[in-house]
Amino acid sequence: MMTGRIATRLEELRSELALGERRLQELDRERLDVQQTLLRIAGAVQVLQELLDEESAASNGAVPSVVAD
Template identity: 40%
Template structure:
């Protein structure tokens, strides 16, 4: 009985470690995506400002 419990403990520890690794990878992906979205948003703002300046100078 004790061996079965210890085996299950080891299995659960391995699952916990694997889950933590996946969570870390997902957090890294989230961080990278957030950074990319911020860059895209910044580029959109710059381009929109350029369009508005061009429209203003054409008027």
Template identity: 40%
Template sequence: MFKERLEQRLQALKAEFKAGQDMLAELEAKQASLRETMLRISGAIQVLEEVLSEAEGETENN
């Protein structure tokens, strides 16, 4: 009886550990995707700032 309970507890802990590993992998994938998205947004911001800066310079020259 005691050994059965230990084995059940072990199986429950293994299942919980596996679920944690799966969740961690999912979160890491989401984090990587978010970083890529933020990098693209950052690049777009930089381009727009440069275009606006050039436009302001042209306006001042005219």
């Protein structure tokens, strides 16, 4: 009788483990997607900031500088 309960519990735990591993993979994929989105947003912010700086410099009569990375 005890063996049957142990085997049942073992199967329950294996099932929970598999679910947990799948969920962790989903979260890892979601994290990568969010990370890529943030990278794109940061790039857009940088471009817009540079355009704004150039426009501001042009309106002040200054020559915009080129920044080399």
